[in-house]
Amino acid sequence: MAPQRFHEQFDQIQRAMPEVPLAMGPDDSAEFMYEKGVVLVRDGEEARFVEDTVRAHFTAAPDLDQDQIRRAGPETNRSGVTRIRVGDPGEGHRGADRAVAQALRSVREHEARAGHRMVARNHVVHIAVNACPGDEPVPVPLSEPPNPAAADTPYDPETAVGVLVIDTGLTHDYRSCALLAHTDGDAQLKECDDQGVLHQYVGHGTFIAGLVAAVAPSTDITVRGSLNDAGAVLESEFGEKLFEAVDAGGWPDVLSLSAGTSNGRTDGLLGVENFMRELRGQRTLLVAAAGNNGSATPFWPAAYADLPGWEDSVLSVGALRSDGEFGACFTNHGPWVKVYAPGERLTSVLTGFESPVPYVYQHSTYEACRYGFTYGCTCRHPRHFGVLSDENASAKPDQVMFEGYAQWSGTSFATPVAAGLVAAHMTAHKETDPRAARRQLLAAGAGFAEVRGAQVPALRPPTWRPVPVMRLAPGL
Template identity: 70%
Template sequence: MAPQRFHEQFDHIQRAMPDIALAMGPYDDGAAHFLYEKGVVLARDGEEARVVEDTVRAHFTATAGLVPDHVRREGPQANRTGVTRIRIGDPAEGTDSVPHALRALRDAEGRQGRRLVGRNHLVHIAVNACPSDEPVPVPRGRPANPAAAEGRYDAATAARVLVVDTGLVHDHGGYPLLAHTTGDTQPAETDADGALRQYAGHGTFIAGILAAVAPNTEVTVRNTMSDAGAILESEFGARLFEAVDEGGWPDIISLSAGTTTEGTDGLIGLDAFMRELREQRTLLVAAAGNNSSNAPFWPAAYAALPEYEGSVVSVGALSADGESEACFSNHGPWVRVFAPGERLTSALTGFDTPVPYVYQHSTYDTCRFGFDYTCTCQLPRHTGVLSEGRESTGAKPHQVMFDGLAQWSGTSFATPVVAGLVAAHMTAQQERDPRAARDLLLASATDTTEVRGARVTVLRPPTWRPASAVDAAVPV
């Protein structure tokens, strides 16, 4: 992953979350994998939190001259997520003590035989703060891709899908496929200049894909990640519980967010939610991430853990021709299925009144992941506000207008394709168990492709077409 884009997005997120001090995770081959909160670690409530607190306090008092008050718990000590925030270090110094604390706890974790502590990661819909691309306007009259499948909405038989993302744009009702979509409207869609904010419309775009693939679906969108598409791990578990509590556990959760970690462990902040999910019949369909990496991306990577493989399916993205993985898609044995995710067309915003958008990132001369096809890293060409070197060259950021539909790429959008296919299978086969529907759908899948030397299962909606075929069918 190109460090340039990562740094640009890091600055954007930090400005959007000024009260939270963020840091970049360790680098591997020149690429930062994740963001996290400075000076805070997470532990499970109870005895484990006490062990963490005592161990870190003893280590820092002996080696760094800190006083006991410099290791302290924050917030309520008993909550449904079962997580305790522990702040480490002198807040007046502004330094990050988390790496030292993690090293101090290695021996204690060895004695306990399990991980006791983790960073407070930033979970982000742009997956590791590096979006595969930004939305592109499409001409009026261009069809959605995937196009709307045959069928109609019937409240009595509809599959229930919960989208945890950014909220719906205010004029989403101008798109017929979203007539039965409910949920939260995203506040502050535009900035002070009236331009669309980055990631505004992300949840709406996902809802449009779901409704196209599975018309007989009751889609609810929750505005969980409206702050630059990001949320701290310590808050994310609670927000997921709130989302399912509001309307009850749905058939399917479509989640296009996550993060990698320093190792191969999951997220302490999601432990309680994942355990409760496992006991429900809900299926979590989660994006594999856009880092062109095989590093596990959580919560999608829970699909590879035996205790969660029945309740989670992880989704990678196919290229625009549908024949191979998209350049940006994560991969590896923990990614269970691939679906179209490059240059899809769905609802964005501007149905009532066209709305401008100013690009944040510049495109590249060549694919930033080293692929040799014409990918979204390169086209369509534009210059972004955040791009390094823009001011020195005098290049002005490009602005476009959206008036309804858009083209967008990412595992974020391959995810609702799979969620929609599972939902459609449920209603077509009158199957009320989404996990059984997923199993039957994957068992009947005959398409595969090769990704990094491995054959992987591919799901393509019947109404999806390669981007080149859609382009050829639209009059110029």
């Protein structure tokens, strides 16, 4: 059976969040995930107005009971959103949610008059699915150096740039790698299953920290495990987790975020509105992954880089393929993606330094690139069979052993490369303003690459080694 990655990952995340019934959207498609039976609104008077409007709309619908329209706590939080339950989450199937769709329609006219959105789905923000990463990790021998290799820059505790990574937590043996000597933060909650097999996406945050440290050795890196739960969190909780992460150690110079979601809109995520407003007033630069849907549809929070008022505070990052000349097949693209960096088959820190750790592949590779490319992309190379891709379990999934390093692909990893280059520029030029460093770096150091026929700004670390791409005939 051909892989159906979105559906496979939907099942994985639903198992990790069993108390939250999920649906796919927008209606009758599979572009994002959201909580069934619930919508988000801003706290306060707007929430009360929306609730009254939705209640009146549903009164005229014979198949919905008014009692279904009730608040679903927590009612308020720092992110400034309220969840309102508009239907029974047990009704219907995962392909659509009529109650949520009706609630969105009920306020459309009022939104037009108000000039802003008043209600939204409660999306799942994630590193998984087609968001990030773009494939599953591949073991790399310890004898093979990281790629990008560690830059020859001494660590200076007096001027080290502060980088905050919001992701999954650090693997237990990360300190066995000298590259992460100046990294600290949250531990990964549960690395392996009862059989000692590595869980999917464990090591994602560790891998990212290794890339930042390689590109910019004079950094103090903190990893917050805000996405430890299968790399996914509801939008209603995401803003709060972002606030908690920066509150724990103060606003950093650079915030590296390799997670997000599309939502079918061009005006951002309701659940992070308050955080993004506060970010704008800080000096922190948010470097965010553009996502791996092979699409021009905005992916949030990265796409804030294209909204008025956030041009300086957000840098959205797409992925170059392994030769650095073109975009990777999976990368999102479009005018809202402001820069591209190497993001295919990078080598960094994972786990297994103290003792080898087994991993069983979850997804099979494809017979042909799912985005129509003809080079040896991560869609189909290296070949492996995954446990989730065959309903009949007619083939045994492939298993590998990790012994420290891994090769991995995604805009998840192009993002810390770009974040590291901003930090390295700050160190080299004694620049204390990360947003100024971003402007200077793109003005003076950016080359170009081709993405979907367009010439785009590209950042390539001096220690990164390009790898020539393989040309494969379709189906090979």
